[in-house]
Amino acid sequence: MRGVDRKASRRRVTRRVSRAAAGMLALGVLTGCSGGAPQASTNPPYTLDSIRSGLVSPGDLGEGATEFKDNGHASHVVYTPPNSIPTCPYVQRSEDVEVDVRPAVEPVGGMPTGRFIVGPQLAGTSSLPVVTQGAAVFTSSSLADNTMDTVVAESAKCPETFGVLGGPPTVVGDYKVGSRQIEMEGWKGFAQHLVHTSPPEVNPDTYDDLVTVVVHKANAIIYVGYAQIKAVGQRADSDEKVKALMKTTLARLG
Template sequence: MRGADRKASGWRVTAFAGGAFAIGVLAGCSSGAPQPLTKPPYTATSVKSGLVTPADLGKGAIEVEDSDHASHVVYTPPTSIPTCPYVQRSEDVKVVVQPAIEPVGGNPIGRFIVGPQRVGPTSLPVITQGAVVFQSPALAEDTMNTVVAESAKCPETFGVLGGPPSVVGDYTVGSKPIEMNGWKGFAQHLVHTSPPDMNPDTYDDLVTVVVHKANAIVYVGYAQIKTVGQRADTEEKIETLMTTTLARLG
């Protein structure tokens, strides 16, 4: 995604980061239903085993772990759960809203990024993902309620007037509840367009899914750079990816 961190690898990825759905098939995904690799109660190790891998995206995908470098263009801790990406850069938000929530009493697994070595309109997507595991389902549910409440404050539109060219522009945000394979949460769709004099040819299309089941909260951000005139299809694509991921998690 263009409006995002620039890491040493040359990737441009979402800051928490950290979707509605139609059926599609991603390159590299198995046509058969994945077998569960784990089941509740979850551990940090078992949750990580079910997350998106380079093989899920296809040829050319690699994986790195977020280095927690606070000089990121849009920084949130890898131990946090996304609620409203990029809002911390905005100068015109009327309501105080946090871009992410750092959970209390949870065990974060870190933040992992899967995507191409170079990002552009014709590249693979950039996947930003992580999870937090709790000692009890009650703690996980309380934290999820806090995340949902904070995400509900995210404005439908906001702007970023200053900063790196990659984040300047207009942001449109929409959210809806989702439920898949027993996991419940929300999918937040964010579209970023640059000012006409900066980058009139492309826009950023990001969907962040945050879901909860038993004693775990999982989030996945799916970011694409789209050419102006192309349909925003990230919602459909992340549904296919989450169907695979959440089936593996059981």
């Protein structure tokens, strides 16, 4: 793809990150652009309304942010069901993965909030990240415990490196993955850091810095994907930024 216009390539990469998260690339129907503070949440047991009020809002990201809802269309570049919990984003596009690993787990017995994307209003260079998030609420803590065990076990299969050789230019390239256990505000789970670099002939200037956090408490599981486009040579810092963001949002849930 030599000769590809540099600006057009950057726009495509930005649109991809705007659609990324936790294993899925999609911008859906605009559902709300309010940047105001979320309503106060209740402590567990959680409900769909209380969890939604505690998730990341446009106001958490700052001026210029808006919120979209995933429309669930299966023609997305990297599709996972909008009610699923991410375990290994992008792996379904890879041709060189030798283990059987799913990109996401659909919870059994959970009531999903749906998938919401918070990010800049316009595609293009922006200081704002793209946050893709959702949750599942269960009728009992034991059901949530069992589902989280399945999610953790599946995420542990995610390879440290894999490649995508074919498909849209925005997903072709090399992927490096690292994971660690986390605990914040009483919520426990893992943070998975994924760095995607494109082939030089496709995009030599930037790389994608994505951290997916999945945490569990009582009868709920929450996931948040925090994606940035970074210049080659610039330090990846999505891990630090999503941790600070989630300390604020999870504190709202109690």
